[in-house]
Amino acid sequence: xxxxxxVVSGYYSTKFGELWNRSLSDLIIESVEGxxxxxxxxxxxxxxxxxxxxxSGILENNLHLGAKIAEIFKLNIPIFRVESAxxxxxxxxxxxxxxxKANHLKNVLVLGVEKMTDATTELVTHSLASAASGMEQEAGxxxxxxxxxxxxxxxxxxxxxxxxxxQISVKNHYHGSLNDKAQFRNQxxxxxxxxxxxxxxxxxxxxCSPITDGGAAIMxxxxxxxxxxxxxxxxxxxxxxxxLTARESLVxxxxxxxxxxxxxxxxxxxxxxxxxxxxxxxxxxAEVLALENLGFVELGQGAKFDxxxxxxxxxxxxxxxxxxxxxxxxxxxxxxxxxxIKQIGEVYLQLTNQAKSRQIKKAExxxxxxxxxxGGSSSVTILSKNNT
Amino acid sequence: xxxxxxVVSGYYSTKFGELWNRSLSDLIIESVEGxxxxxxxxxxxxxxxxxxxxxSGILENNLHLGAKIAEIFKLNIPIFRVESAxxxxxxxxxxxxxxxKANHLKNVLVLGVEKMTDATTELVTHSLASAASGMEQEAGxxxxxxxxxxxxxxxxxxxxxxxxxxQISVKNHYHGSLNDKAQFRNQxxxxxxxxxxxxxxxxxxxxCSPITDGGAAIMxxxxxxxxxxxxxxxxxxxxxxxxLTARESLVxxxxxxxxxxxxxxxxxxxxxxxxxxxxxxxxxxAEVLALENLGFVELGQGAKFDxxxxxxxxxxxxxxxxxxxxxxxxxxxxxxxxxxIKQIGEVYLQLTNQAKSRQIKKAExxxxxxxxxxGGSSSVTILSKNNT
Numbered sequence: 001x002x003x004x005x006x007v008v009s010g011y012y013s014t015k016f017g018e019l020w021n022r023s024l025s026d027l028i029i030e031s032v033e034g035x036x037x038x039x040x041x042x043x044x045x046x047x048x049x050x051x052x053x054x055x056s057g058i059l060e061n062n063l064h065l066g067a068k069i070a071e072i073f074k075l076n077i078p079i080f081r082v083e084s085a086x087x088x089x090x091x092x093x094x095x096x097x098x099x100x101k102a103n104h105l106k107n108v109l110v111l112g113v114e115k116m117t118d119a120t121t122e123l124v125t126h127s128l129a130s131a132a133s134g135m136e137q138e139a140g141x142x143x144x145x146x147x148x149x150x151x152x153x154x155x156x157x158x159x160x161x162x163x164x165x166x167q168i169s170v171k172n173h174y175h176g177s178l179n180d181k182a183q184f185r186n187q188x189x190x191x192x193x194x195x196x197x198x199x200x201x202x203x204x205x206x207x208c209s210p211i212t213d214g215g216a217a218i219m220x221x222x223x224x225x226x227x228x229x230x231x232x233x234x235x236x237x238x239x240x241x242x243x244l245t246a247r248e249s250l251v252x253x254x255x256x257x258x259x260x261x262x263x264x265x266x267x268x269x270x271x272x273x274x275x276x277x278x279x280x281x282x283x284x285x286a287e288v289l290a291l292e293n294l295g296f297v298e299l300g301q302g303a304k305f306d307x308x309x310x311x312x313x314x315x316x317x318x319x320x321x322x323x324x325x326x327x328x329x330x331x332x333x334x335x336x337x338x339x340x341i342k343q344i345g346e347v348y349l350q351l352t353n354q355a356k357s358r359q360i361k362k363a364e365x366x367x368x369x370x371x372x373x374x375g376g377s378s379s380v381t382i383l384s385k386n387n388t
Numbered sequence: 389x390x391x392x393x394x395v396v397s398g399y400y401s402t403k404f405g406e407l408w409n410r411s412l413s414d415l416i417i418e419s420v421e422g423x424x425x426x427x428x429x430x431x432x433x434x435x436x437x438x439x440x441x442x443x444s445g446i447l448e449n450n451l452h453l454g455a456k457i458a459e460i461f462k463l464n465i466p467i468f469r470v471e472s473a474x475x476x477x478x479x480x481x482x483x484x485x486x487x488x489k490a491n492h493l494k495n496v497l498v499l500g501v502e503k504m505t506d507a508t509t510e511l512v513t514h515s516l517a518s519a520a521s522g523m524e525q526e527a528g529x530x531x532x533x534x535x536x537x538x539x540x541x542x543x544x545x546x547x548x549x550x551x552x553x554x555q556i557s558v559k560n561h562y563h564g565s566l567n568d569k570a571q572f573r574n575q576x577x578x579x580x581x582x583x584x585x586x587x588x589x590x591x592x593x594x595x596c597s598p599i600t601d602g603g604a605a606i607m608x609x610x611x612x613x614x615x616x617x618x619x620x621x622x623x624x625x626x627x628x629x630x631x632l633t634a635r636e637s638l639v640x641x642x643x644x645x646x647x648x649x650x651x652x653x654x655x656x657x658x659x660x661x662x663x664x665x666x667x668x669x670x671x672x673x674a675e676v677l678a679l680e681n682l683g684f685v686e687l688g689q690g691a692k693f694d695x696x697x698x699x700x701x702x703x704x705x706x707x708x709x710x711x712x713x714x715x716x717x718x719x720x721x722x723x724x725x726x727x728x729i730k731q732i733g734e735v736y737l738q739l740t741n742q743a744k745s746r747q748i749k750k751a752e753x754x755x756x757x758x759x760x761x762x763g764g765s766s767s768v769t770i771l772s773k774n775n776t
Contacts, residue, residue, distance in 0.1 A: 057445045057471075057518055064473035064519035067764025070627035071521070071634055076646050078625045079765070080479060081471045083445075085452035091468060095483060102490035130445055131452035133459070237466045239458035246459055258464050376455025377467070 006100060006232050008383060009107075009224035010039025011345035016214035016333035017183040024056060024065075024115040029072060031111055031215035031338075039107075039219040040226045046219075047105040049079040052092035052112035053337035058127045059119045069111070085131030086282060087237075088112065089216070089340025090370030090379030094235045096220055106223045112342070113215035114335035124211050128336075131373035133243040144208055144283070146244055146374040148200035151285040153250040155202060158300040162202045166193035167308045168284040169206050169330050175313060176327025178358035183212050183333030207284040212333030216341035218348070230351040230366070233267035235381040236260075242376040255378035256293040256371060263367075263380040264295065271295035274382075275363050276350045277321040278343035280371040281328040290369055294380070296320050313358055321367070325350060325358045340370035344381050351385045394488060394620050396771060397495075397612035398427025399733035404602035404721035405571040412444060412453075412503040417460060419499055419603035419726075427495075427607040428614045434607075435493040437467040440480035440500035441725035446515045447507045457499070473519030474670060475625075476500065477604070477728025478758030478767030482623045484608055494611045500730070501603035502723035512599050516724075519761035521631040532596055532671070534632055534762040536588035539673040541638040543590060546688040550590045554581035555696045556672040557594050557718050563701060564715025566746035571600055571721030595672040600721030604729035606736070618739040618754070621655035623769040624648075630764040643766035644681040644759060651755075651768040652683070659683035662770075663751050664738045665709040666731035668759040669716040678757055682768070684708050701746055709755070713738060713746045728758035732769050739773045 012034030014027055022030075036042060049069060056062040066079035080099075082092040089112035100108045116124055129137050132146060155161065170190055176182040193206040220232070238258035241247055248254065264270065271294060279294065281287035288302035297307050297320070309315055311323035326332040326346040329339060347366035349355040368381045400422030402415055410418075424430060437457060444450040454467035468487075470480040477500035488496045504512050517525050520534060543549065558578055564570040581594040608620070626646035629635055636642065652658060659682060667682065669675035676690035685695050685708070697703055699711035714720040714734040717727060735754035737743040756769045 054451060055445075057443075058449065058451075060522075061446065061514065061518045061525065062522065063442060063446075063471060064630060064761050064764055066472050067519075067627055067630035067761055068521065070764065071629035071631060074629075076626050076628055076642065078482075079627045080483060083451060083469045083471060084454050094466075095468060095487070098490040099483070099486050102486040126449065130449045131455075133456065134448075134450065137449065238464050239454055239467045240464055241459035241462075242452060242455035243459060254464065373452050373455055376452055376458065 006097065006220060006222050007224055007229040008218055008232060008348045009221035009226045009229050010035055010219040011348045012038045013181050013216035013342050013345060014214050015181050016212050016335055018117045019213040020117060022213060024113060025072060027113045027115060027213065027215035028069060031113060031217040032073065035217035035219055041107060043073055046107050046109045048077055048099055049109045049111060050092040050096035051079060051081045052088035052340060053081060053114060054083055054085055054088050055114060055116065055127050055336060058130065084377045085372035086336050087340055087370040087372035087377045087379055088337045091237060093218065093340060093344055093381060094237050094379050097232060097235050100220055100222060106221060108220045110218045110220060110341055112338035112340060114337040115213050116211045116335060117213050121211065136243055144200040144203055147283040147285055148203045149244060150250055151202050154285060157251055160303040163190055163194060164303040164305065165207060165284040166190045167305055168281060168287045169193050171308060171312055172281060172324050172328040172330040175325050175358060176331025179327050179332055182327040182331050183210055184331045203283055209282045209329035209334040212335040214333060214335030214338045216338040216345055218341055218345055228352040228354065229386045230348045230383040231386055233382040233384050234263040236262035236266065237377065237379040239377045240375055242373060244374055252299065253289050253293050253371065253375035253378060255375050256290065256369065259378045259380040260294045263382050267382040269365055274321040274365050274367045276325060276347055276360050276366040277323050278326060278346045279323055279369040281324060281330050282334060294369060313360060322360050325355060325360065340379065343368035343370055347383050351383055394485065394608060394610050395612055395617040396606055396620060396736045397609035397614045397617050398423055398607040399736045400426045401569055401604035401730050401733060402602050403569050404600050404723055406505045407601040408505065410601060412501060413460060415501045415503060415601065415603035416457060419501060419605040420461065423605035423607055429495060431461055434495050434497045436465055436487055437497045437499060438480040438484035439467065439469045440476035440728060441469060441502060442471055442473055442476050443502060443504065443515050443724060446518065472765045473760035474724050475728055475758040475760035475765045475767055476725045479625060481606065481728060481732055481769060482625050482767050485620060485623050488608055488610060494609060496608045497605060498608060498729055499605045500726035500728060502725040503601050504599045504723060505601050509599065524631055532588040532591055535671040535673055536591045537632060538638055539590050542673060545639055548691040551578055551582060552691040552693065553595060553672040554578045555693055556669060556675045557581050559696060559700055560669060560712050560716040560718040563713050563746060564719025567715050567720055570715040570719050571598055572719045591671055597670045597717035597722040600723040602721060602723035602726045604726040604733055606729055606733055616740040616742065617774045618736045618771040619774055621770045621772050622651040624650035624654065625765065625767040627765045628763055630761060632762055640687065641677050641681050641759065641763035641766060643763050644678065644757065647766045647768040648682045651770050655770040657753055662709040662753050662755045664713060664735055664748055664754040665711050666714060666734045667711055667757040669712060669718050670722060682757060701748060710748050713743060713748065728767065731756035731758055735771050739771055
């Protein structure tokens with residue numbers, strides 16, 4: 001490996017799900033200890049930690065979690081908590097990468113953990129709405145409502161139906177059935193999605209990602225001990241208005257477009273070269289927009305079944321990347337602060353041939369895409385297989 | 389200026405106080421617009437923003453504030469929210485500096501804002517306790533209680549009295565009387581401190597920093613437009629256990645010692661060379677520990693009146709830096725996320741001869757010191773006058 005390369009040198013995630021017997025601390029400990037084994041290193045080689053978490057302040061009155069992590073592991077190193085709603089994990093990774101670069105460090109650990117299921121669904125839904133603008137909150141809009149507005153606009157503008165959106169959830173549940181860390185491992189049908197209860201029309205419960213507990217951790221290294229590494233070609237972020245009403249378009253996430261454009265330019269590759277992508281499918285419509293805004297398909301083509309079926313594991317003659325082999329947020333689950341880390345971790349597993357029964361055949365380049373709120377922030381990370 | 393220098397090229401803060409007619413957004417807008425004037429630049433020259441804020445999630449159900457800032461100023465640049473309790477501002481500055489370095493940027497804006505006085509004192513006190521461990525919260529310990537334990541230990545161990553601590557508040561109110569942005573501009577006496585109500589023995593209300601609204605912003609630049617610049621020699625952070633009970637010492641803040649040691653080593657100067665220091669006096673005892681842990685005086689010497697009087701503006705034959713010319717957290721106020729930015733900003737004003745009636749005579753080197761919680765995190769930044 002050339003000296004200048006910065007790589008992912010290990011990844012671990014806890015089981016995602018309703019983990020009622022596990023605390024935030026339990027998930028932090030399992031994530032970090034699991035990672036150290038995978039990355040074949042020890043805590044005294046870690047020079048800084050970045051921690052992605054959204055809701056512990058609101059749900060548990062727990063802030064200052066950098067110091068909590070310091071206490072758990074008896075550390076005095078720099079530890080930073082980063083919050084950007086559902087893109088907290090992706091942002092933490094982005095800042096960790098830049099911190100390693102600025103300080104010529106050898107190992108920086110990125111951790112994302114969220115403990116959500118101890119609170120009532122009403123409280124969690126209200127708390128998640130903290131990622132929307134005050135005006136949207138006062139109007140009673142929750143996240144299903146905001147994405148329902150996007151979905152309504154998209155279906156109307158491009159002439160698709162709810163059945164088209166349902167295909168996304170069906171695919172992601174199929175992939176999730178192959179991931180032993182996923183919250184949901186049951187396969188579902190289009191009929192099941194169509195018959196599930198409306199949450200915010202046109203989105204039904206099986207269009208929506210669940211409320212999840214979970215932790216994930218990644219090691220970023222300039223001098224990895226582990227042989228299983230994937231090179232970080234680029235990690236870029238962008239922002240946009242927190243409110244939907246202030247946006248130029250309701251059928252496109254500008255923050256994703258901008259972050260992707262920068263990330264592809266720096267990685268010096270094109271979207272068609274990506275073999276595996278983990279994209280932010282908090283709702284089925286969100287994956288449709290991601291396919292378009294990341295440059296995999298043209299605007300208005302993301303909900304086409306002909307395209308969606310090309311994003312399945314082992315699809316024949318596909319011109320598109322396999323998308324969300326982890327099961328995505330929909331089936332793997334969405335422990336908010338951990339999601340962005342899990343996405344990059346899944347890409348790493350694929351590029352290092354560790355994805356077991358969901359391993360894709362050809363994995364040269366992978367992309368992870370993490371969105372905050374209804375698109376107010378976005379991060380895009382591109383990794384490549386290690387060829388040296 | 390040499391090409392490799394990274395400098396503070398401007399600073400602005402709002403008035404600190406009980407700003408009942410100002411919202412979080414109002415304070416964000418005033419801070420950023422004020423800074424652009426001071427730094428003689430415009431928003432389209434700003435390449436990233438780091439935002440320090442502790443409590444908006446808990447107090448206002450507002451997270452994802454990077455996207456709120458993007459909306460206010462019609463930006464799509466990377467914006468990051470950093471939280472480390474009361475050291476959120478110092479940590480945001482530290483990460484901003486490293487981000488500029490890693491990406492060879494020209495201008496990164498660091499913003500800290502906190503809007504606290506709309507909530508009841510009970511709610512704010514409970515929310516601030518989110519920076520303590522769960523065990524401490526369950527024991528009913530608030531921050532005055534935690535620092536009271538430190539103060540009790542300190543006074544007993546080194547043989548000081550409450551009157552000795554009172555001198556810190558008297559000095560900081562004197563300095564605050566010279567700062568037109570300070571929350572409290574009244575001078576106070578030792579008797580007034582001694583006769584003020586106990587909050588948590590031995591700390592009385594006049595030993596404690598207040599609850600404050602306010603915003604502050606700094607521009608970090610590698611190619612400044614402004615002539616008034618101060619060089620960033622170092623910015624370092626460290627962590628320690630979130631719980632007091634898990635600490636090695638109750639009379640010393642290890643995170644500060646470690647951050648200071650690194651910061652002085654990188655700056656290649658010694659504590660005695662510092663002319664002006666803004667230290668974290670959330671309680672009178674905290675400034676005493678800061679004087680010791682930053683290396684200005686020996687352990688056990690920080691509460692000596694002979695030392696405290698040397699930290700006054702215009703003290704004769706002083707061997708110590710002038711400390712907290714802004715009035716410190718005690719008199720200038722403590723809008724949590726803004727505090728770390730204001731501290732660095734005050735040092736910048738002193739080093740660029742812009743501190744008006746509180747300007748110190750000789751200002752070559754300055755230090756800013758920001759603490760999270762009861763010492764679970766700490767950041768130390770050293771600036772120097774521009775000599776080129």
